[in-house]
Amino acid sequence: MAHIDLGLDEQAHPGINGPMRFRPETAKPLNDLAETLLRAPHPSLTPGERELIAAYVSGLNECGFCCASHSAFAAAQLPRGMPLVDQVRADPATAPVSGKLRALLRIAAAVQRSGRAVTREMVDAARAEGATDLEIHDTVLIAAAFCMYNRYVDGLGTWAPEDPEAYDRAAAHIVSNGYTAS
Template sequence: MIAYGFRRKPEGDVIAHIDLGLDEHRHPGIRGLNRFRPETAGPLNALAETLLRAPHPTLSPGERELIAAYVSGLNDCEFCSASHSATAAAQLPAGMPLVEQVRADLDAAPIDPKLRALLRIAAAVRRSGRDVTPELVEAARAAGATDLELHDVVLIAAAFCMYNRYVDGLAAFTPDDPRAYEMGARHLVEHGYAAG
């Protein structure tokens, strides 16, 4: 099942590397880490809110969530890929089937050529910022991408590499139940990232 990021299942239970002092089932993934260290949660949530939800002249919140889900999936971050896939699906007219198609086969997915070119740039950033070649940028420009879109896709991809490594580097609790991500997506769509 690609959409929720569970391509591989670890042997046995994964134990978090630090004790967050809270019920991990109520506060999975980055939400638990945010509660453990609110001083860093504020800036991290503000960045996510700006990147994924702030008004944007051309990229919808659903498209920006799709970029986050795509990068998180490439990074094998199960929590982030599942949560951002669900949040993208909640905001895109084609829903989860489109998210699954993009994550399974970007070239065959029924998306706009500009978004496909931007996702290719996001994948390059995920490998290394230096993998963003002039050819990738020119292909995105030829598909209609603006400087703002190029800037934002690089920043979203770079930020989600950080978020993914934060969650996985501390072995944060990752639910198996897709309903947990759907509920989280509804909360994010309604309240945003700044609400915690």
């Protein structure tokens, strides 16, 4: 049970969904931000790669709901699916991803610890792997935003399903309709 009365059936609205229904006026900008960061057209980072960054940061933050959700969302949009997501979450240094994505994940992990943990060397290493300023910017913002989303979900003590099928169903909905669909 959530730390506050959300006025709804938590099992019907798990994780972030309950607080968003509780306070729709804050849900709109949060959903708009997620839509922009994770799904909007991007010149080089795919939606699956951006979801992978969100899943990775959520895992580092130990946010069960967001990690499971965004892992499923990433897997649904990446050719190698959940096996790749699991490899990245376990050890991005050895996961079969590009050097650029590996460098961006290093930056995302630094942001998760503290924005000041991102170093010039990390940024230079990402650039050396072909990362653009836009990709670096968006990685930092995705990581920072997911620290906020993770703390929102966990700070209110929301309920998270244990059944992976629930996250797969949510992934199908997000991939088809996005974050801003009513």
